[in-house]
Amino acid sequence: MNIKIKRRTIVVILAAVLAAGVFAGCGKSKEPIKIASKPMTEQYILTEILGQLIEHDLGVKVEITKGIGGGTTNIQPALLKGDFDLYPEYTGTAWLTVLKHEKEDDPDVLYENLQKEYQEMGLHWSGLYGFQNSYVLAVRKEAAEEYGLKTFSDLAAASGNLIFGGNPDYMEREDGYPMICEAYGMEFKGTVDVDIALKYQAMANQEIDVTNAFTTDAQLAAADVLLLQDDKSLFATYYAGTVVRNDTLEKYPGLADTLEKLTGQISDDEMREMNYQVEVEGKDEKDIARDFLTQKGLLN
Template identity: 50%
Template structure:
């Protein structure tokens, strides 16, 4: 394990280093915002004690909101990406700094304050010259706790398409790459430890009486300038005349297809491509973001668009459905479907070979008779879809004794470990190549077709018309078996999705060997 980690850090340093820098930047901006607001609020409630129960109660309540829920609340307002992540992290960081500021000021000896008043000091002078200096050790302690917590929590930001080391963690989980997940998690832990250590050194320096007040102020000013400059660099974007943004869902095959599109666009045009992989919530977050203009292109599925986006309940034949899909997307959302890749990644139900043999399971009708004895597992959004769990259970007469929410990258492990008995699978899953996994026959013909294709903003296509001739090169190029094989290379053989995408394009004559 250690050797594999060392090799991963060495071979994927070009992937991890930018994530480390972005993780620090996101964290630092949130810390700066929370520190300014937190100390100000802490001083206010310390000077106006009647307000403290209300304000501390509100901040404590915000602190109890689950982080994923907080991010979900922010998406409709601030959109996908770093902005929402910074706001959420700032909110969570407020409580420790407000409490430490309030507690530190309240802990100042009353005799000292009375003496200052007796000498004619004003309220502002007492605050600046006595209360804050004496409360500084307590405030700094709260600041240290806030910093460590924020760096650790910043990993969740990748769920909404923000950067940082959460990208490595979340992508590792999605592609079943344990080494990538551990490498990202370990990097977060090391960053938090180093910041805690450095703040400790700074704390000792400030409290050392051998250093003059001017020296301490100079050091503080320099540190603030460095932190502000470093954090501000997150918002610096080099001027590029031609640039587009591709998004993908948290699925291995979408990572691969995203890389294919990026490679083709940058090979055949002078357009630079930025990519956000694994946006949590999939269509539910990407669709509003692309309509808003946060993204330009993403891979989507016909069935998802028809049922989840358009809320259509009727099901015409595939040719009619696609024509109506194209028409409604253009009219309602100013989005264009540029064609389909050729594979149908529909849902399926998978069990272990051992379970299939024990209960003689071959099809959904067999499963229905024993479902009351089994546990069902699926990713979160399947339970909320109109064509998801409830509709599936009703149509197939399933009565599972228990359902479990599982991340898309963990469900096969849960199945093989016996934590669940049956799971929802995608028919192009690489894990289905495992001989110990059995995909049951949909003899009830419940699941609809989900053909994958490219969705692009009309505005983007008008601005860069050359994109159309490039992206349609992927149409009808990939079948189910090929997609499953590529997924397996990433998930089981631990190949880089970019390399897998590149090899496929070269093999099919869409990219030159040297590219």
């Protein structure tokens, strides 16, 4: 009888030890994945998409820190230190700002080399979402149709008949208005300084014909404009993707597969529309992210 009691006691103790070990392991695996974002609407939406998809697939909580001042300048060092696990980044920014290389015109060559150099830092690029947030020129659709404008070179040929309007800093920056004029030989009929928030209204009022823009500007989703092709590849490519720590990928099995689900899922038009819904229509980025993931079949 005593032997049985002792055996039973040992079994109970072993079970308790094993359970404690299991729960300790679970506690460790349940540490939240920390996601960072730059201070811009687009990044708020992207981090919500990443966070909701991770929580859905892995059952792991995420902590999102939105709007970090300085953007890449402060997020990259924090990522290297382990303060964050991942964040959305742009290939052009990584290549020019982080690695401080000269512009690379071939996006495939850039991405291949970017991946190699980031691996040396213990970081990984997990695919590309599909859209890029790059510099572009927008033209009133009526003007584009009248002069047959599709490319920057087309615009240069017709620039003497058109008025360019841009925000003051862009008009003065060396890599802004002066650079495109010199590179393409543009000589506009006139130029106008326009507040960045009012330039699309100025185009709608036919006060200006051309303006500088980013490919995923929210207002482009509603503006009656045409985006021109940079046919000389003057501007760097800024495809968006996820930068994640290698040790985070090791710590959370399945995370790599989850992140890759977003590869090629977001077009320029879709990103513009999501930005528009948050910035102009005042919708919550969490709701926009959930709707996007549901429409893509990534949430059950």
